[in-house]
Amino acid sequence: MLVTNDFLIESINKMKVDYISGAEAVIKALVENHVEVIFGYPGGAVLPLYDALFENKKIKHILVRHEQAAVHAAEGYARSTGKVGCVLVTSGPGATNAITGLTDALMDSIPIICLSGQVPTHLIGTDAFQEADTTGISRPCTKHNYLVKDPNKLCEIIHKSFEIASSGRPGPVLIDLPKDIQLSNVKYENKKNKINNINKNISSYVDQNLINKVARLLLEAERPIIYGGGGVVNSGPEASKLLTELVNILDCPVTLTLMGLGCVPNSNKRFLGMLGMHGTYEANLAMHNCDVMLNVGARFDDRVTGRLNAFAPNSKKVHIDVDKSSINKVVHVDYGIVGDCKNILSALVQEVKKLHNQKSMKTKTKWWSQINEWKDKDSLGFKQIGQNIKPQQAIKSLYEKTKSFDTYITTEVGQHQMWAAQYFGFSKPNHWMTSGGLGTMGYGLPSSVGVQIAHPKSLVIDISGEASFLMNMQELSTIVQYKLPVKIFILNNEWMGMVRQWQELNHGSRYSESYTSSLPDFVKLAESFGISGLRVDNVNNLDTTIDDMINIKGPVIADIRVEKEENCFPMIPSGAAHNEMILSSHDNHKDTSSEGLALV
């Protein structure tokens, strides 16, 4: 009798071990995929998941104050660590609020897993309370998405989603989880070793023949330029090292896109600064006049190329990208190499070294003296006169004061973002988080939450504009709850500065709706959250204010009152080419072309 009883208990225990709730399986699968932090916001359709999280000690949940912020925080986390960022939102409004974040992650190729609750499967399609067609809405803004209808597929789908999000060209994956699936019994399945057939566009095979041709091309070039982008960052720190090595061996000028800043240290004398619409004069002219261009992990974005029919007109172009569809999408190239930047760069560096020993490289003295002439224009020069703080000066001082720390910068979108890119120096990849492709105002503050969670000891600064700050300032509450010492450095010009600048240049200074009126008192706002607020409007006090900001232990809002009508230069006006840059407001420039006016 006793024996049978034991047997019974044992088999009941076994059942308990084998079968867990769908929600528990989800959390277990997250743990198996090395998730340590999840950014989320609860609601009716995800209560079983929150219940499973309550019991769990391995995953830390960060309660944001808006679902868009959850995704941006996960993006900041992902970009500063190279790991997958994880998000949990409820059905209906929770999911729709996350859409901007998902689109942002898709545009900037950030690996994100977004779990969304859904009404139970039998209610799908009935316009049930808080039902939204989440997979339908998120389809164009995810790399892939799933609606889980069969509990037996739950584990497999989650494991596969991590693979999809992080491999190839990374991106967001959404998993829609109906509430009945979360409550169902499932047998947990471990991740399989190999998941096939996700990135069919990519092979790990390196075409040595092609590498040889490209290496020769680079060695024989008289006026080469290397242009690196976010793909180098995504490929891991090793790729950045290899890129720098290649630049050094070839003695080749290098420029980086907004997304690529940090891949080559700003201290490298061959680094010409950022290129593109607000890039340096020397970077853009070197692009325009090069004879060989090597694009590594960038995508010929319209912010970078300017008018396409005048883009680097006399050059042979090589493009390395993990995504085949990026090659020949907008710019026709002579050699396209599909593959992970690290693998390709490593093969290329080897080949260049090998060939370099055999034959002498073309001297680049003439090219460098030409570039130095362009540098002499000092396109980022500005004059700090009077007591008003020039926004450029504010960033420059911030950089000087923080460069000895392990500093992570996030930004919002606007002039301040461009000034940050121009005047802050980045010495390492993964230390610069900005919304490039989508240009999402309100990205920086929540992103800084994610970065600070990942790097609790580091100095994390959100370089912000007053208008952008207002877009996600509810996250101050998150910052306070988790005691995150984030520094919010607001370049307060009382304008949607970038909009004002375009209205000045393209719309006859008719400043329609671009003034940020009724601003809060940022110092009092900080105090109302129990954190420190600082204000400075005199350049003589700028440095001490920055010192104070750094020295205060907790979070700080620094209201930096800057010159209100400063414009961001240099600039390639829309519809213009690299060699048609304007360097200042006084520059005689043609009126923007009618095609240019239609561009964003």
Add this chain to the structure above:
Amino acid sequence: MSVYQKNEVEEVETSRTLSLVVDNQPGTLARVIGLFSGRGYNIESLTVTEIDKLRSLSRISLVTRGTSMTIEQIKSQLLRIVPVHIVRDLTLEGPFIKSELALVKLVVKGANRVEALRIAETFRARTLDVTLTSFVFELTGKPSKLDAFIDLMRSLGDTEISRTGVSAISRGHKTETKLLDQI
């Protein structure tokens, strides 16, 4: 596509027939169609049906139009879609067969009835339904043949047309079996 002008001479657009093997999952077709509408590509014809129950795979036959640069874009964009496994460009690969089925209802009286039947016979169309005032014909073949037949029927009376869209396959002994086994 970028709003800027292209820096090379725009070449001619041609019609291309693509053949895709995809997972038979909800959402796959939506992703394929969304790609075309979202990026402004043309779809001239699209058919989709399951071809492998066991592995739950469907075939999408797709006719599109564009310059060769656009077609290359379309193909690599299609391959980015996770449940799209195989993208073949039949036009580029070599000889292939394109076939379509049409059901044509014709409302017709008097002498034209004989004419309709005679044309149907010439085209080897089958008569599926007859009433005293109407016919339903079924015709398979190249889209151009179907077009010609339908034009003739229209001149004989009121018509109603239902077409399946193009289904396509390459000529010769080569199959996809090996590719499919890798999925």
